Amino acid sequence: MSSVSTDSRAAVAAQLAEARAATFALLEPLSDDELARQWSPLQSPLVWDLAHIGHFEDAWIGQRVGGLSPVLEEGEELYDAFRHARDGRGGLPLLDPAAARDYLCRVRNRTLAVLGDESLGAEGDPLLEDGFVFGLVLQHERQHVETMLQTIALAGLLHPGGGPRPVPGSGDVLVQAGPVRLGADDAWAYDNERPLHERELAAFRIDATPVTNRDWVSFVGDGGYRRRELWSDEGWAWREADGAEAPLGWGDGTVRRFGRDEPLDPDEPVQHVCFHEAEAFARWSGARLPTEEEWEKAAKAGLLRGIGEVWEWTASPFVGYPGFRAFPYPEYSEVFFGDEYRVLRGGSWATHPSVARLSFRNWDFPIRRQIFAGLRLARDADPIASLLGPGDRRAALEADVREGLASSPKRLPPKWHYDEEGSRLFGAITQLPEYYLTRREREILEAHAADIAAASGADTLVELGAGTSEKTRLLLDALRAAGQLRRIVVLDVDEVTLRESVARLAAEYPAAEVKGVVGDLERHLAELPREGRRLVCFLGSSIGNFDVEHRPRFLRALRAAMAPGESFLLGVDLVKDPGRLVAAYDDAAGVTARFSLNLLSVLNDELGADFDLSTFEHVPRWDAGRELMDIRLRSREPQHVRIPALDLEVDFAEGEELHTEISAKFRRERIEAELREAGFEPRAWWTDEAGDFGLSLSAAV
Ligand code: AVJ
Numbered sequence: 001m002s003s004v005s006t007d008s009r010a011a012v013a014a015q016l017a018e019a020r021a022a023t024f025a026l027l028e029p030l031s032d033d034e035l036a037r038q039w040s041p042l043q044s045p046l047v048w049d050l051a052h053i054g055h056f057e058d059a060w061i062g063q064r065v066g067g068l069s070p071v072l073e074e075g076e077e078l079y080d081a082f083r084h085a086r087d088g089r090g091g092l093p094l095l096d097p098a099a100a101r102d103y104l105c106r107v108r109n110r111t112l113a114v115l116g117d118e119s120l121g122a123e124g125d126p127l128l129e130d131g132f133v134f135g136l137v138l139q140h141e142r143q144h145v146e147t148m149l150q151t152i153a154l155a156g157l158l159h160p161g162g163g164p165r166p167v168p169g170s171g172d173v174l175v176q177a178g179p180v181r182l183g184a185d186d187a188w189a190y191d192n193e194r195p196l197h198e199r200e201l202a203a204f205r206i207d208a209t210p211v212t213n214r215d216w217v218s219f220v221g222d223g224g225y226r227r228r229e230l231w232s233d234e235g236w237a238w239r240e241a242d243g244a245e246a247p248l249g250w251g252d253g254t255v256r257r258f259g260r261d262e263p264l265d266p267d268e269p270v271q272h273v274c275f276h277e278a279e280a281f282a283r284w285s286g287a288r289l290p291t292e293e294e295w296e297k298a299a300k301a302g303l304l305r306g307i308g309e310v311w312e313w314t315a316s317p318f319v320g321y322p323g324f325r326a327f328p329y330p331e332y333s334e335v336f337f338g339d340e341y342r343v344l345r346g347g348s349w350a351t352h353p354s355v356a357r358l359s360f361r362n363w364d365f366p367i368r369r370q371i372f373a374g375l376r377l378a379r380d381a382d383p384i385a386s387l388l389g390p391g392d393r394r395a396a397l398e399a400d401v402r403e404g405l406a407s408s409p410k411r412l413p414p415k416w417h418y419d420e421e422g423s424r425l426f427g428a429i430t431q432l433p434e435y436y437l438t439r440r441e442r443e444i445l446e447a448h449a450a451d452i453a454a455a456s457g458a459d460t461l462v463e464l465g466a467g468t469s470e471k472t473r474l475l476l477d478a479l480r481a482a483g484q485l486r487r488i489v490v491l492d493v494d495e496v497t498l499r500e501s502v503a504r505l506a507a508e509y510p511a512a513e514v515k516g517v518v519g520d521l522e523r524h525l526a527e528l529p530r531e532g533r534r535l536v537c538f539l540g541s542s543i544g545n546f547d548v549e550h551r552p553r554f555l556r557a558l559r560a561a562m563a564p565g566e567s568f569l570l571g572v573d574l575v576k577d578p579g580r581l582v583a584a585y586d587d588a589a590g591v592t593a594r595f596s597l598n599l600l601s602v603l604n605d606e607l608g609a610d611f612d613l614s615t616f617e618h619v620p621r622w623d624a625g626r627e628l629m630d631i632r633l634r635s636r637e638p639q640h641v642r643i644p645a646l647d648l649e650v651d652f653a654e655g656e657e658l659h660t661e662i663s664a665k666f667r668r669e670r671i672e673a674e675l676r677e678a679g680f681e682p683r684a685w686w687t688d689e690a691g692d693f694g695l696s697l698s699a700a701v
Pocket of ligand 1: 429437540541542543544545584585592595661662663
């Protein structure tokens with residue numbers, strides 16, 4: 001501490017005195033018996049915390065820095081926090097309150113002597129740099145004052161106590177995507193706040209104020225504690241075991257506070273809720289908990305009000321920052337790193353300002369309610385995640401066109417039909433009298449959506465291809481009616497279609513979390529969100545676009561992206577009278593022909609090609625051998641086409657056919673065999689009355 005001036009020594013001594021006065025004042029109103037009792041297995045007897053404050057100070061300053069022997073021989077055995085769990089401390093031969101106070105005074109005298117020793121710190125001990133060890137001891141004592149207040153509140157002892165100040169709710173703020181500097185390098189920051197480092201965060205929204213009692217009353221009134229779908233599995237297990245119906249201490253319009261029932265103030269931040277309750281509340285609100293990084297970014301930007309009224313649960317497990325180094329000992333933070341704790345941020349009304357740094361990380365088990373903890377809500381700014389970079393779609397189109405037009409026969413993958421116009425035309429196809437597929441599938445879903453919801457037990461619906469959202473609604477309604485619906489994920493290649501679909505779904509299913517993934521069915525299945533118990537739907541016989549080689553590859557990739565027990569709902573068009581099949585792809589109004597030709601428009605629009613659509617003809621044929629509709633565009637005349645973006649020129653002979661799409665037709669046995677082959681177990685099979693279309697429900701095994 002050679003760099004520390006006499007003035008800073010005096011300042012440290014003053015802070016130590018102030019902290020000690022606060023500790024003694026806190027316990028002043030309590031009797032010796034109240035101090036000695038173990039009130040709850042969750043909390044130490046108050047007299048243990050008191051003597052532990054002295055033991056910690058002696059261990060770090062008198063012993064570690066001053067090189068002195070312990071003030072209390074049995075201190076290590078009785079008051080080291082790692083020797084005995086909290087629930088066993090009441091049974092130890094603890095010092096009585098008077099002896100504990102005396103112990104603290106004796107320790108303190110030695111601390112002041114060490115602090116005054118001018119020769120200290122000359123050898124550059126990092127513990128002494130900027131007086132770190134004194135900061136450690138000071139913060140430790142301040143933190144125990146809060147812990148003791150928790151004990152006093154939990155025990156229901158009469159005490160002046162305190163509570164959060166009202167912070168009326170006031171909407172949310174948008175935090176733009178970009179970097180945040182996380183952590184601290186202040187001299188007295190804890191190891192778990194270090195190193196100060198930078199992280200990129202996606203844009204998010206966060207409430208300007210914590211959740212209030214008023215909000216929580218609505219949650220309780222809406223059956224929040226009874227609605228299984230709002231809770232995680234772990235959270236529900238806690239709720240069932242605990243029987244909680246409201247935050248700890250709530251009565252009928254009252255809240256129990258330090259031994260008295262007070263009227264509930266609707267504008268006060270809610271407190272005494274555990275992480276599981278916070279998470280269920282967030283889900284009920286159509287929101288989520290912020291991560292600790294999001295919280296810190298918004299807090300450091302000055303966007304949050306009401307910080308320091310209640311600790312705020314975050315979604316983050318307690319882990320070390322990149323480059324973490326335990327200092328001065330692993331027992332402060334490192335031994336607690338892992339999944340079982342959640343981080344709390346901000347500090348409560350009971351937290352001393354010296355501890356309530358914006359970078360300060362508190363942590364506790366997700367079931368703990370005795371802490372003065374509430375929450376603040378966050379939301380994704382953009383529910384759409386794009387797995388296709390801005391240039392990806394274009395690069396894939398270019399590669400497919402280059403390769404397809406160079407092969408013989410010429411071919412193009414059917415997915416490029418679906419630009420905005422193509423999606424619109426396909427929508428029109430589903431309304432055509434000849435195109436029975438969509439109606440038949442809807443008929444099956446109308447009859448069996450409830451069975452599918454029940455059999456799958458799903459809380460998350462994943463839809464592959466957003467175009468079919470119309471029919472998915474039947475499933476979503478069934479899941480919602482069964483109280484199961486929590487999350488909707490839609491995947492589509494086209495961002496425009498996807499955004500519309502996500503916005504509509506979010507409006508129609510406000511209690512569900514809706515996410516969109518811009519991605520390619522053949523490349524991005526593994527990256528689908530994995531939360532929840534999923535029902536993956538691939539409807540409309542879209543699987544018919546894959547040929548016999550690609551189908552198993554697709555099914556295997558899907559299976560690999562799923563967990564055992566999750567469900568897969570597959571719609572398939574069935575083999576039938578060829579006359580009806582051909583009619584479905586060669587309608588009288590010519591919509592399907594326009595849909596087919598639109599593929600050339602996509603090449604014209606996006607690659608600057610000069611296809612003359614009037615020189616091509618839509619040719620749908622039934623291939624009886626392969627049992628598929630084989631759709632081609634036939635050049636009516638010899639011609640030369642330029643595709644400037646690819647620096648490519650292609651010739652078509654008169655009558656030459658460009659393969660644009662296959663639409664395979666299925667039989668139950670064959671598709672079920674393919675599903676089994678890929679690792680699914682078919683569980684149910686339904687068809688419409690006429691037997692035109694099939695719906696298969698299988699489980700990943
Ligand atoms: C969207 C692939 C299921 O194969 O019936 C309709 C596409 N093509 N008319 C189908 C389509 C021409 C459709 N799928």
